Amino acid sequence: MLDILIIGAGPIGLACGLAAKKAGFTFEIVEKGCLVNSLYNYPSTMIFFSTSERLEIGGVPFVSVNKQPNRNEALEYYRRVALDNKLPIRLFEEVLAVSAIDGGYLIKSSKKTYEAKKVILSTGFYDIAVNLDIPGEDLPKVKHYYKDPHYYAMQNVIVVGSSNSAIDVALETFRKGANVSLIVRGNEISQRVKYWVRPDILNRIKEGSIKAYFNSNLKEIREHEADIDTPEGVVTIPNDFVMAMTGYKPNFKFLAKLGINLTADKYIPQYNPETMETNVPGLYLAGVVVGGLDTHLWFIENSRIHAEMIINDIAAKSISE
Structure with a gap:
């Protein structure tokens, strides 16, 4: 023994x-x-x-x-x-x-x-992974794990989350040519984001390079688009991949x-x-x-x-x- x-x-x-x-x-x-x-x-x-x-x-x-x-x-x-x-x-x-x-x-x-x-x-x-529990989450284009940004070049990418993993994915895929939309449940980027990364994402959002939806949730995912529940109502955008960095x-x-x-x-x-x-x-x-x-x-x-x-x-x- x-x-x-x-x-x-x-x-x-x-x-x-x-x-x-x-x-x-x-x-x-x-x-x-x-x-x-x-x-x-x-x-x-x-x-x-x-x-x-x-x-x-x-x-x-x-x-x-x-x-x-x-x-x-x-x-x-x-x-x-x-x-x-x-x-x-x-x-x-x-x-x-x-x-x-x-x-x-x-x-x-x-x-x-x-x-x-x-x-x-x-x-x-x-x-x-912590699931979103929404329609379409089981589609192959929805990922809870991320390896390399090149794979998402020239694609419409939705990133869900506001902590380190989500922000890294948003910035890295953006810099490889992806059209990135960031969905944040709260009203700001998490304070726990690495101190040398946080200014980067804030500036990319401010200049419009990355579109951020604050106080919002992903509502439904379909093969070529997705619905986002925002304070202004439901927004539908083109989508190729969803990176659900939800923990x-x-x-x-x-x-x-x-x-x-x-x-x-x-x-x-x-x-x-x-x-x-x-x-x-x-x-x-x-x-x-x-x-x-x-x-x-x-x-x-x-x-x-x-x-x-x-x-x-x-x-x-x-x-x-």
């Missing part, structure tokens, strides 16, 4: 692995996608808000040529951390069920079965299936903020998954400490057991 089974090989899952290795525990890391799967699926042009030192895990230096590292540098860094430390990682293996057994847990994955005394869940929130959420069904209590409003899981242990004894949460629907509160830089908190608690409990 393993001491620890870590679900998720993102930056925080890797940090948990490094801490577990340092403490001398036996462990495995199981990941349903590729290494740091969420980061891999970030836009190819993505630049982090955080500086490189705030993205470091396990005391391993992250050297970047820029103040804020980009996606490719982050992939290189976390891959090197995993390889150099010989972390036992099982990729493309989805955990399907976790059940209590005498002395720990039985974990069934898509490939094998594990037994572990403790389980750390570090699954992030990037795999499940993402953790797999709440999986959390509930494990027996973790969730709040009724924002689905925030129950856990001890000093140890990260949930209401299920021996089951811990690490990283942004702890935020429920408040996904904007947790990042790599402020959740990497969860690794040490969890491993310290497991070590203390191991001594007392």
Whole structure:
């Protein structure tokens, strides 16, 4: 039986692995996608808000040529951390069920079965998009994920949202020749937009290069056009692609299936903020998954400490057991 089974090989899952290795525990890391799967699926042009030192895990230096590292540098860094430390990682293996057994847990994955005394869940929130729940959202032209702006050159593109992802998509596709319409539910661009990007989008809107509809919602999507519900009434515009940058959420069904209590409003899981242990004894949460629907509160830089908190608690409990 393993001491620890870590679900998720993102930056925080890797940090948990490094801490577990340092403490001398036996462990495995199981990941349903590729290494740091969420980061891999970030836009190819993505630049982090955080500086490189705030993205470091396990005391391993992250050297970047820029103040804020980009996606490719982050992939290189976390891959090197995993390889150099010989972390036992099982990729493309989805955990399907976790059940209590005498002395720990039985974990069934898509490939094998594990037994572990403790389980750390570090699954992030990037795999499940928040839907618009409007007619036409299931059309192939509607995208909740974005990779590269060139694909949208010379197309009529609607971008939904006002935070970093939406603004990056709007600006990048505009600069590759797309005709961009930005739909914002509130009356302004989010204050959380990166400080060096916000003036850019405000100026593009002011000059009319990007048409912004404030206090508005996308009402219906059709094959070649879309309806926007604005304060002045419904506006219909030509449309080739809809980039619904409406955010993402953790797999709440999986959390509930494990027996973790969730709040009724924002689905925030129950856990001890000093140890990260949930209401299920021996089951811990690490990283942004702890935020429920408040996904904007947790990042790599402020959740990497969860690794040490969890491993310290497991070590203390191991001594007392």
